[in-house]
Amino acid sequence: MKSKKHTVVIVDDHTLLSQAISELVNNMENFDVLYTCPNGQELINKLKERQVFPDIVLMDINMPIMNGIETTKFLTTNYPEIKILALSVENDNATILEMLRIGARGYLLKDIRKEILEEALNNLITTGLYHTNEVTQILVNSLSSEGNKIGLREREVEFIKLACTERTYKEIAQEMFVSPKTVDGYRDSIYEKIQAKNRIGLMLYAIKTGLFKP
Numbered sequence: 001m002k003s004k005k006h007t008v009v010i011v012d013d014h015t016l017l018s019q020a021i022s023e024l025v026n027n028m029e030n031f032d033v034l035y036t037c038p039n040g041q042e043l044i045n046k047l048k049e050r051q052v053f054p055d056i057v058l059m060d061i062n063m064p065i066m067n068g069i070e071t072t073k074f075l076t077t078n079y080p081e082i083k084i085l086a087l088s089v090e091n092d093n094a095t096i097l098e099m100l101r102i103g104a105r106g107y108l109l110k111d112i113r114k115e116i117l118e119e120a121l122n123n124l125i126t127t128g129l130y131h132t133n134e135v136t137q138i139l140v141n142s143l144s145s146e147g148n149k150i151g152l153r154e155r156e157v158e159f160i161k162l163a164c165t166e167r168t169y170k171e172i173a174q175e176m177f178v179s180p181k182t183v184d185g186y187r188d189s190i191y192e193k194i195q196a197k198n199r200i201g202l203m204l205y206a207i208k209t210g211l212f213k214p
Contacts, residue, residue, distance in 0.1 A: 006125055010036040011043050011071065012060040012087075017110070021058065021087070028118050030125070031056075039063040040071025053082055056124055059104065061088040061095060069098060076103030076197055083124045087117075093138050100204060103197055106130035127166045129200045136207075152193065157211060159186040164203050164212040 008025050010033060012018040022033045034054050037043040040063065047053060057075065061068040072084050086099045086107040096107045105124055108117065116132070123130040152160070155176070162172045173183040191197070194205045206212035 005032045006030055006056065006121070007032055007034045007054040008056045008058060008121070009034050009043065009046075009054040010058045011038075011040060011063070011068070012036070012058070013038045013063040014060075024114050024117065025058075025121070028121070031118075031121055040066030040068065040074070043071060044074060047079060053079060056083045056085055056121060058087045059084050059099075061086065061090045061099070069095075069102065072099060072104055073102050080197075083128065085120060085124060085130065096135060096138055100131075100135075100200055103201075105198070105200055106132075107135050108132070127168070128198075129203070131200070152190065156186050156190050156193075159183065160190060160202060160206050160211055163187070163199060164206050 008031050010018050010021050010025070012021070015038070018036045018038075022036055025031050025033050034052070035046065037046065040059075042065075043057070044066070059068045059072060068086065068088065072086075075082055075084060080103075084104045086096075086104045087110060088095075088107075089110050090096075091109055099107055106120055106129055108120055120130040158176065159172065162175060163169075167175070169183050169187070170180055173180045176183065187202075190202060194202065196202045196205060203212065
């Protein structure tokens, strides 16, 4: 029996490029494109109308009506189950950091090879995030160490370090010799303390404070 493919929506105002990316994704073993949108507002309209949510959104940054940053903020708040992967020509550090901060699970430039895009999509499904060595270096260079100033408990620090790896939460629970429910408690407590919305936000904090070194 053939396994179910994961669904992708492409949000990009360049029609030909959007069609080309759609063809690439549809030729991948594990993914199908549901539809494409020229801007964030049309995506939101379709999500509300269809009530069929993709697993992943490939998000451009510069678009008319509603750009990628505005759309990512909206999706993170209202559709947190949708994983957002930025795919843009914008390579300035500020834009990359902003997209990751507001909820994108990764950031890729449009000149990447098909193999990297496919790897990123698969990683988003299996681990919830994907970042290249270049993006990791941007994080390291841009974030200065502030130290641990918010009173994290020893076990919470241990959880943060494990969460910065590719381990699933179930695997983290096994390594810490606690239940998955306890791990969920660590995660929720840490998210509240560091004002993070997802695992990549936690990683940003860990890199910033020196708790994790890529």
